Amino acid sequence: MKDDNPGSPIGIVLLNMGGPDALEAVEPFLYNLFSDRDLIQLPLGALLQKPFARLISRRRAKMVVENYRAIGGKSPLLRWTSVQAQGIAARLGSAFRPYVAMRYWAPRADEAVARMKADGVERAVVLSMYPHYTGATTGSSVKDFRRAAVTLHPNLKYRVIEQWYDWPGYLDALALCVREGLESFPEELRPLVQILFSAHALPQKFIDRGDPYLEHVLDTTRGVMKRVGNRSWRLGFQSRSGPVKWMEPDTVEVIDQLAAEGRQAVLLVPISFVSDHIETLHEIDIEYRAHARAKGIAHFARSPSLNDRPEFLTAMADLVRQEVENWR
Template sequence: MDPIGILLLNLGGPWTLADVGPFLRSLFDDREIIPFPGGPRLQTTWSRFLSAVRTPAVRKRYAAIGGGSPLLYWSRVQALGLAKRLNAGDSSSLTDAETAALRAATASEAGLPAGLGEGRYVPAIAMRYSEPSAGAAIAHLAGRGCRRAIALPLYPQECAATTGSSLADLRRAMARAPRPIELDVVRSYHDHPLYLRAMAEKVREGLAAFPPEMRREIEVLFSAHGVPIRIAESGDPYVRQVGETVEGLLRELAGEIGPHRLAWQSRVGPIRWTEPGTEEVLARLGKEGARGVLVVPLSFVSDHIETLHEVDIEFREVAEEAGIERFGRSPALNENPVFLEALRDIVLAAAGRGSEPASGARSARERA
């Protein structure tokens, strides 16, 4: 049977502290996220200026979480776990040898290390603003003989700023490929039953860290990545899908959690963003006398700067200053087996379905 490529799309992050500046410049260069005044010609000027201004502070944040982003490592863990399930029906945890091989891989390697996850389904990682690039991922699949690929964004909720930008970058890379590749695009899986089950497991893990007598009064604060208001008001599905994810989690956790709210994090720059901000809600909860808060990050499927620094360090400080006694975060999905089963289900549905929608996933077929 012909090999099928699996393109795992993600935002990316600096591999080392030296990569922080180039990463920020690549991010600010993207007019699909932040269209600076003056049009495309001034976008580069703005991106150079802002990346130079912000690099020292952002570098300190990455230094505080180990000297670089773990996003590529966790994306590789998820790629290998998915490949093992697809190619060998193997749902076991990664071995020490497999983990060591993933950690030893360089930043530019789009595919898995040789000998790992071999079979009909060939995974490759394409980061939007760092290595490995979409071009490297396409080249890897071409080298493995793939004429068909499934784009699997590691963004559960579809948004122009994430899914849309990654897909546009992928299409540009595919247009430069020596031969056409038939592409099935998974656009979202924000309400896939297994994704919701995996997220619910993580909420329970987070609550278990609080004293039993406090758990029913813990404020559960769902925190999604914010988006500019201009995107939210353009008909983009992201804000709606975040709300549907929360609704699905509340059904999964019926009777297990007490008060809950939704807020938005990672809002930067002098533009209007979705509201309220997570830090603003934490300050409000402190004034209202909340004793404990569990932050549940949404729209993230693995640990990176937004969970390890923004939530664990910055939001914890905000909570402490607000007088909140106990603060916690639900663990990231990372290598959660139920989440990996969700990805397997989505990929198999896309591989066998063509352009028909899979249960709990939105997708389409195109040729690029």
């Protein structure tokens, strides 16, 4: 695409899932999530998707509210994504302006696009904050952004970065997190630590239809381990729910296997998440840690999330910079 206006500001739009900003927002957030047929195709077709979504979100909200209450009463995802957007833009220079578009809670794509139009932004790089591509996450968010752009800012020119699972700077930053996690163990235990990568699960039908998500996750784990060194590692998939066939193995099942093997030290590395949110702060830090200890694993830790680590923000800025240079 030719850059017809090289002097105008360039928007940096980060796409992410979003999360409730208060306990009262949990149920409507879940409703938005379950209403998205790109993510979850409830039975009996599109016509009944929203009634089913209403029912399921109402039933699940009570439990999920307590999970959010345990981590401070809201999701930190917007805060971290906003910090990441600002950090990336700052590294690129004053011509770049940061925006955030969440899929299932505010600020939504409509708001981000409207803000860019009001700010006089005619060009943008749209960056999915899911490193590994699947139509259920990146695909849905990009589709939503495109809809908003056509409706609210049809003159906006933009390029989309949909995947970056093998971007060297990302792998370098994630490897640093793994090394930091290993250093949290007593020195005498470090050679014995079992690394367990945990990615967000997808229904198996997404993989069967050709989504490259599993291949991307595996490429990332291999790239990280090349940097970390010759150590034992496993891969599991977390956050499975509902009566469908999911990707295997479940992270909990891998923890059980490690316990049965007599492993006493496990480092869990969240690999499909680039910032802390409910799956790291509650599912891993509270639920999985308690489960591992109950199974006899005495030393269980999680590697730190990428969040606002300088190495990660620099890597993402370099990725965006490459995209802008290719645009010209």
